[in-house]
Amino acid sequence: MNVRRLISTTAVAAATALGLVSLSACSGTSSAGGDKGGGKLDVVASFYPMQYLAEQIGGDHVEVTTLTKPGVEPHDLELKPRQASELRGAGYILYLKGVQPAVDEAIAQSGVEHTVDAATLTTMESHGTEVGHDHGDEGGEHEGGEHGAEGGADPHVWLDPVKYAEVAKGVGDSLAKADPAHAADYRKNTEALVGKLKSLDAKFAAGLKNGTTKTFITTHSAFGYLAERYGLEQHGIAGIDPESEPSPARIKELQSVAKQEKVSTVFFETLASDRTARTLAEDTGLRTDVLDPLEGITDRSKGDDYLSVMESNLAALQKALGAK
Template sequence: MKKIIAATALFCSLLLGACSNSQSNDADPAKDAGLSIVTTFYPMYEFTKEVVGDAGEVSLLIPAGTEPHDFEPSAKDMAKIMEADAFVYNSPALETWVSNVTDSIDTKQTAIIEAAQDIDLAENEEEHDHEEADHDHELDPHVWTDPVLAIQEVKTIRDQLSEAYPDQKDQFTENAAAYIEKLEALDKAYSQAFKEATQRTFVTQHAAFGYLARQYDLVEASISGISPDQEPTPSRLAELKEYVEENQVKVIYFEENASSKVAETLANETGVELAVLNPIESLTQEQMDNGETYLSVMEDNLSALQKSIK
């Protein structure tokens, strides 16, 4: 609560400063040189960057390699959002702090874009299986792990940016079409890979692939809930051990950017293989420097899933 009060007070002062400079900003030729767009975490960054192209600069608010579920913006972060031409986030189901920021933003200066706004989010079905109910994540936000819903998010970003900045509409439309074509190819690859599968079950470290599973008629069983910080109960682990054995699961998937201790424990107890399945909640700076992208990681995920789905 103290953090919210302090942040709100500072935010108000920043807002007053922004208002006093609004006339000069409107006349600033640098504003006409290109849009400044702030995005929350990696998929939002890539989706937006692909739509914007060279029409502006797209930045990442949540630092590379940072787990986004529990991120809280600093006063500097909030000022960065206020000064941008647009702010793109996934949904309040993930960025639970976003209403504290957006309520104070002048939407005439900064377009606020919720990429998942037209997607019906699924309820957190895993909540009852863990030590503490995850009330901050009662809805599953991981829509981007489904290529079909990723396309929908790209279209929402395209349409809302076009509405806010109509002079760039043609460019946004053209850029989005080129990227959507790649996402459609990704969807086709997933569909074909799992079309004839008879073993359709996979076990993950946390419940980040529910939308992907539903899209391709698969079954995800997760050790932890929507948030990777949730700890499974002993009864949940016992239940999963039995599940792995009964369903002849060969692989348990963990995440490189989160603790894999529980996944390793379950794999050791059941004698199955460990493999990486990336929920793309963030990419490390090294991964980004090496040219890894949403598309390349999703292709790696497809290869990894084929170890289970046969």
């Protein structure tokens, strides 16, 4: 069994229990909107893609805390008692169910009125190690159920600017309900962010339109939505779970794919091991490069926010696919 999946039930239960000791005494905080004293709505986001939405849409009216600190692989997160307490006192919680089991359990028991699961704001799909314009959902029977959203769905919707924009609209609406006094600003900020995401979508569509190949290989099968959106074909070394170990047969299959599809590059990411990607690249004479699933921003990220890292991803894909 994968080590990262061994999330301690005891630890989660303890953290949740400690965080909820005074729930009855503090329940008024949540219903009152989680005002932290400066007139701002206290927002807790589960990990970076949710944090970015909350900050961009909430603007000056929110104070955002993220449960996943920079450099921490989100799927590894185990909550501390202090973090469970932060959840209990929040005025608004934004998360994506299925990415972080420990977070899902604590949120379910937090009692916070304004709790939003981003997976409910767009249409989720199942993906596995292969997905794209020719393969469709071939990989859905493989690793796709390792840690997807409910029902085994692939949770990486934020890597598709169109789906991320759909989520942004839902977040804007829900913030307006949680804090109606600033609803007009939330809607204005949402429109601005959706406009930026539409521009990003146009850049990807134009930038990936022509290339010598449509196929890319990556360690983490996080780019299924992106592949479908722009007519590409993703082949993952591992499945949806970035720490899944590929079988020898899978490695052999990828070597064949690389040769047949004229693949030039094996992609790895910043928050997980690159060992398997580099080994495959060496065995097949391919280059390596970073394709960032944007689960967190660190000093190693090729950009300092969602938009800049996505543009770096576009440049990396263009180079690997021979697109101009």
